[in-house]
Amino acid sequence: MEPALGTRGSLAERVREVARDWDQVNGPETFPADRLRVLAEIGALSSFVMLNDCSAIAELLTTLRLIGGADLSLGRVFEGHVNAAQLIHAYGSDEQRAELEHDLARGRCYGVWNTGPTPPMRICASSDGFLLSGAKNFATGAGHIDKALITATRDDGGKQLVVVDVAADRSRVDNTAWQVRGMRGTMSGTFDFDGMLVPESALIGAPDLYEREPRFSAGAWRFTAVQLGAVEALLRHWRDHLVASGKGSDAIQRARIAAAFVATRSAALWVTQAARLAETEAPQAIAHVLMTRGVVEEAGLLVMEGASRAVGTASFFASSRIDRITRDLGLYLRQPVPDQARDRAAAAWLEADCWGENEWW
Structure with a gap:
């Protein structure tokens, strides 16, 4: 393809x-x-x-x-x-x-919808195929994407991947609760699957494949790359403001943006390595990607704060790229369990018995 x-x-x-x-x-x-x-x-x-x-x-x-x-x-x-x-x-x-x-x-x-309210989604065999019950929320692109790869619990307790044509019935979408400061364009609303029938050909693979490692955890490198792009763009807009306004001659401004340059470049190195390790399924991939999430988050927080300090009130106007990137990035950085991710990475490195290999750290 x-x-x-x-x-x-x-x-x-x-x-x-x-x-x-x-x-x-x-x-x-x-x-x-x-x-x-x-x-x-x-x-x-x-x-x-x-x-x-x-x-x-x-x-x-x-x-x-x-x-x-x-x-x-x-x-x-x-x-x-x-x-x-x-x-x-x-x-x-x-x-x-x-x-x-x-x-x-x-x-x-396409999209991937895993998160759902309680009780979790279920899939049951029926005379006409397979019957879905339940809903998915935080469903990125609900009402706009064509097909969603969802997870649903089988009668035997396994978690089944199912691909569903979600464009066939837009009436099942509810985006009214997606009232957020940033990332509004994702339209991450709720999709009600109750009573939807899917054929056997919609079932993807065996049960419990979705969370198979290292793909599940190491695949997070992709969203760190998206976040990194926003951090880099925000840094460019900050730099352009200092040059255009003449504030780049201020030593305090230079010191602040110097720290941001270092943090952003460091995050880029981490993400680049994370991509390579994850896609080659290296043994240290999961630990590296989990730590990369925190590295990108710290760079993002530093650049967001620095840009708003340097530009001032103008950075808060709705028409400002700095405002838009900051609002969107502020939400996107709130990926699930960031503290747990860093803790898992630290534990993996403490337990590793191959510290002679530089790629482990």
Whole structure:
């Protein structure tokens, strides 16, 4: 599944061109349908189903950073799409992979919806197929994406991956509760699956594959790449303000942004290594990715605070790119259990018996 237009090597440049324009103005705080359509047209949605070599990994990393720097809501949608496509390709049958390829060629967008209210979603065999009951919330792109890869509990207690055409019935969507300061464009609302029937061909793989390691934990490198792109964009806008305003001659301003340069570049090195370790399934991948989450978070918090101090009141106007990136990034950095992630990484490094290998730390 190669890009629809051009070679994979040209894809990042195509994304760079459109992302440069998107980063100049704030897009509407609704689902970024037009921007997603552009990504489909340049072949981004049909790429990265398989990462066969280091160049493909680097290409995905660059693409995630560029999109994240231009529009974090779009970055979240795109990252979820890549995750869904890779999961279906990894665990699906030949027929399911063929359907995925057909959908991607048509520019259809996928997502992964795992989070749900209590009680959890269930799937039960019936005479007409498989019956779903329950709902998913924090469902990125609800009402806008085409298909969702969801998790549902089977009668035997296993967690089953199911791919569902969620565009078939938009009446099941409720986005009214998605009233947030940032990341509004993700439209991460609720989808009610009660009474929905799916065929056996919708079941992806055996039970309990979704949380299989190292893919489950190490795959978090993708969203750290999206977040990193936003941190880098925010740093650029901060730098541009200092140059344009002449404040760069102030030693205090230089000291503040110097610390931000170091933190951001360090985060980039961590994310780059995380991508390589995760996609090659290195033994230290999970620990490294978990720690990378915290490294990117710290860089983001530092740059957000520094930019607002340097620019002042102007950075809080709704039309400001600094305001938009800060609001979106502030929410996106609140990924689940950040303290637990760092604790797990630290424990893994303490228990490792191969400290002679530099890649462990």
